Amino acid sequence: MISDQEKPIYQRSLYSWVLTSKWYLQLAMIALIAGLVFLRVLPLEIQKRIVNDVLALGNAMQLLIYCLIYLLAVVFTSALKLAVNGLQTVVGQRALTDMRKELYQHILRLPLSFFRKTTPGTVVACLVTELSASATFIGEAIAVPLSNILTLLAIGGYLIWLNPLLGVVTLSIYPIALFVVPLVQSKVNTSNKSRVDVSNRMASLVTETVSGINEVHAQGSFQSEERKYNVIVERLFKIRIVWTLYRYAVKVTNNLFVGLGPVIVLLLGGYLIMQGKTELGSIVAFLSAQEKLYDPWKELIGFYDTQQDASIRYQKVMQIFEGQSEFNLIGDQAPPERAQGRVEVKDLDFVTANGIKLLDQVNLSIEGGEHVALVGYSGSGKSTLAKCIGQLYSYTGGEVLVDGYSVAGMTKEEVVKTIGFISQDPFIFSGTINDNLLYACDAIADYPDRDTPATPASIDDKIAVLQQTGIFVDVLRFGLNTVLDHDRDRELQKKFLKVRENFQANFGDEFMEHVEFYRQDSYLYHSTVIENLIFGSILNRQGLDYLEEQPQFLAFLDANNLHVPLLETGAELLLQTVDILGTDMPEDRIFFEQTPVLPDEYEGYLEIAAQLHGTPPLELKTADRRLLLKLAFRYIPALHKIIDLQPLLEKLLLNGRKQFKVWSSEQMGVAVSFYSDTEYIQSQSILNNIFYGNLTSDSPKVEDRVNQCIIQLLIEEDLLEAVAAIGMDFDVGNKGDKLSGGQQQKLSIARVLLKKPLILIMDEATSALDNSSQTRIQKLIEQWKGSCTVISVIHRLDLLPSFDKVAVMKSGKIVEFGDPRQLLAEEGVLHELAHGRKR
Amino acid sequence: MNLPTGESAEQQRASGFKQDLEHLRQVPLFQNLEYECLKLLTMLTRKIELIEGDQLMVQGEDDGNAYLVTTGKLESFHTRDATRYHIQWYEAGQFVGSFALLGTSIRLFTVEAVEKSTLLRINRIGFQKVMQKFPDAMMRIGANLADEVSGWEQDQLNRADGGILERPELVLGISLL
Structure with a gap:
């Protein structure tokens, strides 16, 4: 019989x-609990002895000793x-962490069909929120019932020992409570189940809406x-109200x-004293014991609530x-x-779970190294x-064999080491281009090395696939647009200065029209006003930010007649x-691309704009x-x-530029x-450093020419690899949102090519690429005929001539x-597919 | 003075916003649009400069932009079996590629600058955001587009010789789509 721990996680209790x-x-906790129970009963005996013995005899020293013992008992x-609470937390949180790890591991390996019917929101809510209650329960599972039942038994036993009749009558309340409380708790459980369901639905809806926010x-x-x-x-509001009311009802019933209890003690105890019994x-x-009974009892009821809540959430998850x-x-x-x-x-x-037959008796034979296109409506x-074929779907009949071995029986390790799969909708993960490029290779490296260890991809390998897929120039551009760290890369900076020299010597005249060079006596229309004034950069940590808050700098502006303009x-x-933009413009970046106002600042600036209608700028508050x-x-x-740049301001800024040099040399801390x-x-950026200016042209031909020249110069100085590595x-941002659709698709192709698969499956993998990029990748793949089997789902039939064979599909059949x-x-x-149906 | 793009200092200082706004007002597609809407649309346009041989749009691709030529000259052509078929010339004031503003539009023609040209580019996402803010504008633009297509077809009919009417399915009937 399989033990509970060996079962799949969803079957574990x-x-x-x-x-x-x-x-x-757990053992340490039990030892501490034993001490705790003793210390809870001890004060009762001390109280009794003080009232019966010490007070009657008037022994002050005895009173002091008993009070000291009482105090120590309370402190301990x-x-x-x-x-105990600390240990509970450690035990509970450890169990929660293990549970989350195992469940996540299980979720990642579930079939793709599972993710078509379960939204990310549900998965997130289950992993993050719903399992938390389990941690509380597991932490308390031994400590709370054990300590409180023992305390109850010890105090109960002590009371019966003191006075059997009064003890039994006082304790008789608890069995009644034990019967009534679960009745109310069952109502709590029903509401709680509904709450979990509706919470998951809410998480699913929110995730779906946020994911589709573009639409x-x-x-x-x-x-x-x-x-x-x-x-x-x-x-959810209604369910939570009912759920919360029932939870309070449990507490009220218990209370x-x-x-x-005290009423019974006073009534029966008073009568027994009067009778001298x-x-x-x-x-x-x-009376004191009533309170001491109440605490463990309350904790037990609370534990019962936690256990029920955790069980329901756990089962639902x-x-x-x-x-x-x-x-x-x-x-x-x-x-x-x-x-x-x-x-x-x-x-x-x-056949899908709903009984729809998507593939029907498909037969296909592809020789090693052959390239086959799959086309169809x-x-x-x-x-x-x-x-x-790529083991992403588990087929329901027949079989797929790779070199005579069934794909259904292959381990995932075997599949990913043999087959490369590129899907139509590439997914780019948060991180760098390098992280995404190595994604497939790193996955292979994670499998145990049982024969030869996997060789990590070299920078040359990476550059090769980036070039093959046509994203290398983009990566170089990312590198060239990088601002290097101030204190790092000093050697690199020196080399880029050499590239600048070569650029000026070889291409300076050619790009005269397309680059705004940094010249001391010229205004830079592609730079900010402050860059024009300073004609350099502030090396302090805050850089150019907050200059407007520095009194000395404002005085400099005044002195040079710049403040008012x-x-x-x-x-x-x-x-x-x-x-x-008006006053009700949403904070959408696209509307703010041609104004220096940033979207998140707009609301604040609107208030200043309102004041400007009646007040000159100079009379506004300092902060404004x-x-x-x-x-x-x-x-x-x-x-x-x-707006237009006023000629007077331009002149004043150029004049201020000269004065700033003098002024800054006299300033401390600037x-x-x-x-x-x-x-x-x-x-x-590196690029602006090479140009010693800003590129001003949008012309694709100029950009191509720039790329050619820069690559040539970088190669001459042996910097191409370094810039590519920086790039x-x-x-890439969240889900690669800093990359274009084409760049994302090229990167997803590059990461699969980097692992050099024996079989490459492309599911409309180039559909987001422009014609020239598609052709480039098609030509690259053609070179692998004979060495890499390619199965490619394609939409563009003009690509067909480059394939050895084509399988035409219709209604699930070839x-x-x-x-x-x-x-x-x-x-x-x-x-018919290529030329349309005949009329 | 540093004048890298060949523009005068006045041109570089000038914002061009009012000028761009005036250019857009002349575009038939944007006739009778609310002034506020047109201003916002102008805010989202971007000036681009092309040199001879630069391709503005490429046959078979969706660039997602429409363009107003402000200076220079461009040519549209269709390529089939490596042969280039001239379609039309575009000069200052002409608007190119409006269908891309409405949705995905795989270009059937390539448009290429034949001399140094400047254009205003309106991008689909920006255009659609402006339309969300001014929903009535879309109705006007739809009506303007329908007028343009009908006008173009009427023009074809007016100029038609016997040949075009003998095989009308090739070029006529677009306004009936």
Whole structure:
């Protein structure tokens, strides 16, 4: 029989996590609890002795000793309680961490079909929120019931020992409470189940809406999304009210029963004293014991609530993730070396859970190194067939063989080492280009090295695939647009200065029209006002930021007649922005691309704009004037086209540039690096350093020419690899949103090519690329004929001639298979697909 | 003075916003648009400069932009079996590629600068955001587009000789789509 721990996680009980927690921590907890129980009973006996013996005899020393013992008992009780709580937390959180790790491991291996019916929101809510209650329960699972039941028994036993009749009557309340409380708790559980379901639905909806926010904005469907959300929130509101009320009802019911205790003691105890059948000290001990009984009882009821809540949440979570992985990750032995890449598909069927047949008796035979295109109308089963061959879908009938071995029986290790799969919708992970490029190779490296260790991809390998897929120039551009760290890369900076020299000597004249060179006596229309004034960069940590807040700098502006014109420029920029964008503009970056106002600042600037209608800029509050100066400092005439650059301001700034050099040399704490054609400019990108200026042209031909020249210069100085490496450290943003669709697709192709698979499956992998990029990749793949088997789902039929064979699919079947030229010549399905149906 | 792009200092200082706004007002597609809407649209346009041989759009690709030629000259052509077929010339004031503003539009023609040219570029995402803010504008633009297509077809009919009417399915009937 399989033990609970060996079962798949979704079949394990909540209690099994208690048993797998660290045994020595549990033992330590039990030892502490034993001490705690003793210390809880001790004060009762001390109280009785003080009332009955010490007070009657008037022995002060005895009173002092008893009070000291009482005090020590209280202090040690608190210390032990703290220690027990600490251990509970460690045990609970350890179990939660293990549970989360195992569940995540299980989720990642679930079949793709699971993720079509389960939203990311549900997965996140389960892993992050719903399992937390389990941690509380597991931490308390031994300590709380044990300590409190023992305390109850000890205090109960003590009371019966003191006065059997009064003891039994007082304790008789608890069995009644034990019967009534679970009745109310069952109502709590029912509401809690509904709460978990609705919370998961809410998480799913929010995740879906946030993921599809582009579509929501594009369609303007804000109200309908809000309606859907509001319905769920209102439902959750009602459920939570009922759930919370029932939880309070449990507490109130419990308190009611416990509250009856002192009444019974006073009534029956008072009667027994009057009858001389007991002593006053015993009644004092009884009344005190009522309180001491109440604490463990309350904790037990609380624990009961925690246990019920955790069980329900745990069961619900595990129900969601029921299901087994369709493959083994690794086998007992290293996977056999596949050398041919021959693929055979025999009588293959794929039927969905709803009974829809997507593949119907598909047969296909592909020799090793052969290139086969899969084409057909939408829904004909091309992608499904590709996914079955790549083990992404588990087929329901027939088989797929690679070099004679069934794909269904292969471990994932074997599949990823043999097959490279590139999907239509590439996913780029957060991180750098390098992280994404190595994603597939790193995955292989994570499998155990049972024969030869995997060789990490070299920079040359990476550059080669980046070039092959046509993203190398983009990566170089990312590198060239990087601002190097001030204190790092000193040697590199020197080399770039050499490149600058060569650029000026070889290409300076050619690019005269397309580069705005940094010249001391020229205004830079593609740079900010502050860069024009300083003609360099501030080396302090804050750089150019906050200059508008420095009194000495403001005095410098005054002295050079710049303060007022700059304030007026800031005001003009703001008023013009508000005039165009209005007052209710959403914080959408696209609307703010041609104004120095940033989207998140707009609301604050609107208040200043309102004041500007009646107040000159100079009479605004100091803080508002500084904000206007900030706008003026950021103003770039070539970009922020909403206003004209006043000739007077341009003249004053050029004059101020000369004065700034003198002024800054006299200032303490202001370190400036001025633009100089013999020094590297710390604040500028590598590219601007090479140009010693800004590129001003949008012309694709100029850009191509720039790329050619820069690459040539970098090669001459042996810097190409270094710049590519800097470019590979470019952060691609959330889901790669800093890359274009084409760049994302090229990167996803590059990461698979880097692992050099024996069989390459491409599921419309180049559909987001422009024609020239598609052709480039197609030509690259053609070079691998004979060495790499390629199965490619394609949409563009003009690519067919480069394939050895084509399989034409219709309604889940292969209806034609053979040489593409021959099939195109015949008037069959492929001909119809290529030229349309005959009228 | 540093004048890298060949523009005068006045041109470099000048924002061009008002001028761009005036250019857009002349575009038939944007006729009768609310002034506020047109201003916002101008805010989202970007000036681009091309040199001879630069391709503005490429046959078979979706660039997602429409362009207003402000200076220079461009040519559209269609390529089939490596042969280039001239379609039309574009000069200052002409608007190119408006269908891309409405949705994905795989270009059927390539447009290439035949001399140094400047254009205003409107991008689909920006255009659609402006339309969300001014929903009525979309109705006007739809009507303007329909007028343009009908006008173009009427022009074809007016100029038609016997040949075009003998095989009308090749070039006529677009306004009936």
